[in-house]
Amino acid sequence: MRRISIFGATGSIGQSTIDLIARDPETYHVVALSGGRNVAQLAEDARKLNAEIAVTAEVARLSELRERLAGSGVEAAAGEAALIEAARRPADWVMSAIVGAAGLPPGLAALEQGATLALANKESMVCAGPLVMQTARAHGGAVLPVDSEHSAVFQALIGEDIAAVERVIITASGGAFRDWPLEKLAGATPEEAATHPNWDMGQRITIDSASMFNKALEVIETKEFFDIDPALIEVLVHPESMIHALVGFRDGALMAHVGPPDMRHAIGFALHYPERKTLPVARLDLVKLGQFTFRNACETRWPALRLAREVMAAGGLAGAVFNAAKERALDAFIARRIGFLRMAEVVEETLNRVSAQSGLITAGITLDNVRAADHFARVTADEIITQD
Ligand code: NDP
Ligand code: MG
Numbered sequence: 001m002r003r004i005s006i007f008g009a010t011g012s013i014g015q016s017t018i019d020l021i022a023r024d025p026e027t028y029h030v031v032a033l034s035g036g037r038n039v040a041q042l043a044e045d046a047r048k049l050n051a052e053i054a055v056t057a058e059v060a061r062l063s064e065l066r067e068r069l070a071g072s073g074v075e076a077a078a079g080e081a082a083l084i085e086a087a088r089r090p091a092d093w094v095m096s097a098i099v100g101a102a103g104l105p106p107g108l109a110a111l112e113q114g115a116t117l118a119l120a121n122k123e124s125m126v127c128a129g130p131l132v133m134q135t136a137r138a139h140g141g142a143v144l145p146v147d148s149e150h151s152a153v154f155q156a157l158i159g160e161d162i163a164a165v166e167r168v169i170i171t172a173s174g175g176a177f178r179d180w181p182l183e184k185l186a187g188a189t190p191e192e193a194a195t196h197p198n199w200d201m202g203q204r205i206t207i208d209s210a211s212m213f214n215k216a217l218e219v220i221e222t223k224e225f226f227d228i229d230p231a232l233i234e235v236l237v238h239p240e241s242m243i244h245a246l247v248g249f250r251d252g253a254l255m256a257h258v259g260p261p262d263m264r265h266a267i268g269f270a271l272h273y274p275e276r277k278t279l280p281v282a283r284l285d286l287v288k289l290g291q292f293t294f295r296n297a298c299e300t301r302w303p304a305l306r307l308a309r310e311v312m313a314a315g316g317l318a319g320a321v322f323n324a325a326k327e328r329a330l331d332a333f334i335a336r337r338i339g340f341l342r343m344a345e346v347v348e349e350t351l352n353r354v355s356a357q358s359g360l361i362t363a364g365i366t367l368d369n370v371r372a373a374d375h376f377a378r379v380t381a382d383e384i385i386t387q388d
Contacts, residue, residue, distance in 0.1 A: 129224025
């Protein structure tokens with residue numbers, strides 16, 4: 001049996017992963033499941049899948065988790081150290097689907113025990129891409145992309161020579177405000193930003209899609225995952241969300257990955273890789289779809305895309321600072337403390353202030369240094385937000 005763990009099991013990606021695993025109970029032994037606030041879902045799935053251990057990130061919810069698991073034989077635990085411990089339990093395949101920088105430590109722990117890491121948590125790559133890849137190499141594990149664009153690039157590159165790649169285009173739906181006039185954006189509310197035209201995802205990534213911070217993180221993730229020169233990475237708005245990425249080669253060929261906006265494709269691809277197995281995703285009727293359209297992704301409308309380029313040029317821990325500042329700006333937007341357009345300004349100002357501190361960005365990419373940069377960026381972003 002294949003031993004599987006799912007971190008962020010109660011979220012959108014986690015639930016889609018469980019949907020696939022639960023269809024084939026004879027094949028999988030579930031080692032660990034993790035969640036945050038939603039201990040009811042966590043306990044229900046841990047019972048259903050007969051997991052060894054269920055971990056909530058929230059220490060205050062441990063007693064509720066214990067009660068819900070009473071008599072099931074599933075162990076209960078809570079807190080960050082427990083998450084890392086659970087990730088150290090031997091498993092063959094581990095899904096990293098916690099949202100935010102909190103996903104990095106359990107992902108590294110899973111790689112350290114030699115697991116294959118299916119990486120939905122793009123923040124791991126943005127904060128510490130070289131560390132993630134080097135940890136995988138050092139322990140004989142592998143990292144497989146789950147983000148749909150990166151899964152698409154990965155699939156387009158199978159059997160290809162990376163040196164023959166001329167361009168990598170990742171697509172963006174444009175999010176909730178794609179067609180809003182620029183002057184309306186300042187007054188956009190969290191509820192308006194949290195509706196996505198095509199994908200059904202967690203609240204945070206949906207708002208990040210409207211601001212293009214999601215795409216900004218993905219551009220950096222592309223660079224880190226495939227070790228691609230940032231100058232070769234392009235973003236195009238593709239409102240239909242059917243083509244997830246295109247890879248251009250030096251002979252002029254463009255390989256496009258087409259599929260319905262259903263994350264169970266990318267999750268299932270990573271689950272069964274290197275094989276392709278039947279997956280429960282819709283088959284596209286191309287005639288009905290009729291056409292695929294593309295537009296340029298304007299950096300005035302979406303300054304997050306410009307910031308991503310600056311972060312890649314700065315290198316080092318700039319990604320960790322960028323992500324942490326983005327997380328705090330997003331928290332403040334959700335709490336209605338700052339407006340929609342202010343998020344990018346807070347992130348830019350945080351990057352400027354932290355970069356001015358000598359040595360912070362240029363320190364080596366270790367987990368301790370990532371944590372320090374992340375912490376300093378959060379404090380700085382909070383200061384900027386409080387001044388508003
Ligand atoms: P959700 O918000 O739906 O789920 C997040 C998961 O993380 C939940 O299990 C949540 O627990 C848990 N969690 C939240 N905060 C913490 C924390 N501080 N420590 C530990 N666990 C925590 O997110 P998504 O599933 O949408 O996204 C997960 C990751 O996958 C993100 O990195 C996202 O960018 C990426 N991704 C998602 C896609 C999608 O289609 N949804 C597509 C591509 C990438 P609880 O809910 O119980 O509080
Ligand atoms: Mg994506």
